[in-house]
Amino acid sequence: MWIDTHCHLDAHEFGNESVAQAALAGAQGVGMIVIPAVERANFSIVSQLAASIDNGCYALGIHPIYVPNASEDDLRVLREQVAAAMADPRFVALGEIGLDFFIPMLTEPAMREKQVFFFREQLKIAREFGLPVLMHVRRSQDVILKHVRQIPPAGGIAHAFNGSDQQAKTYIDLGFKLGFGGAMTFTRALQIRRMAAELPLDAIVLETDAPDISPAWIHPGRNSPDQIPRIGAVLAELRGITLEQVAAATTANARAALPRL
């Protein structure tokens, strides 16, 4: 069995095919798909979508790209909905949260500050409920690490990992797993492929980030969760191990990072 630890199955790119895409992935052995929320407006959408498919679970959180339009009241609503979702076995994490210092509009001083505020407040909610976090880390590796050291959540995943060896080691030491997906399928992605090959296997989880980060054989088309086994095959090849070993290890790692799975 496989787990897609990060898939925006509710994204508009899937139109009315979200449920069919989940079934297609299920037929490929993807037994679980983690659907993160990105803003208050889709909290109920991700929970309902997860409930409407056999292999669905979800996270609640405010994504850094949605921080410009978010208000402090959204944090109050998030906390309330997290408290209610603790009774829902399909609810597995706080996310997607993080810091994006790549998109120019998000890097102006006031917006940097607002992003950090929302990130820290959401880390506090994760701590309050003992939840792991799904983190978006873009040009912000060391700032993220500083804040998770100060307000440590119950582990989680640094999604679409693209940092240095030292940063990888620090995340692992702090109890996080690192998400690998479509990016490692490009032969020119030397650094990511080397890390996928050399990091301890128990630090790695698989993800699609669908509809984004499409693998080389689809790029630039729409990514989908049924691609997980083929992405896993790339990891198996890079590490010189079998597909079965990759499936078993990454599934166990996902369950370790997200114990409610």
Ligand SMILES: [Zn+2]
């Ligand atoms: Zn995402």
